[in-house]
């Protein structure tokens with residue numbers, strides 16, 4: 612798939628696909644004869660190097676509003692408040708209340724479609740996926756041997772769950 616096509620697909624999914632797949636997180640698994648259990652974010656789905664790249668993306672494009680320590684804060688105009696992206700108050704509730712049973716595809720697509728807030732979709736797909744890995748890592752998920760791929764279908768098979 613061409614990068615530009617992939618980009619449109621990812622962003623489109625943020626608007627069209629994520630709601631339905633969140634309502635039924637097993638869609639795509641039900642009825643399959645595959646013996647693999649669904650992969651989750653607890654099985655080492657990104658690498659430490661990817662997290663490092665994601666941290667650089669974060670520092671360039673996200674700290675201005677979400678702060679170095681991901682604790683969030685008010686914007687300069689005092690109107691919008693950027694939510695915390697890790698910790699107990701992450702996303703103004705908790706990371707898992709917001710994203711449990713979504714897939715990493717939903718998560719990355721939502722970030723790409725809406726962030727950075729002044730300039731959504733302005734980063735590369737690789738940068739969005741790397742920064743997603745950084746946010747997962749900061750919410751307690753472990754690094755492993757393989758990177759989160761630039762592959763919508765593969766990302767759509769990785770579930771965000773509370774527990775391993």
Ligand code: HEC
Pocket residue numbers: 668669672673674675676677686691692693694696702709722725726727728729742
């Ligand atoms: C100009 C300020 C600003 C910048 C820069 C910014 N954000 Fe945000 N972000 C916000 C605001 C405000 C919200 C809450 C409103 C919304 O969701 O649009 C938000 C919401 C979010 C959410 C959704 C939280 C939830 O409710 O699930 C995520 C994830 C996120 N930002 C990640 C990022 C990432 C990653 C970057 C860098 C690529 C970034 N943001 C850059 C202001 C910003």
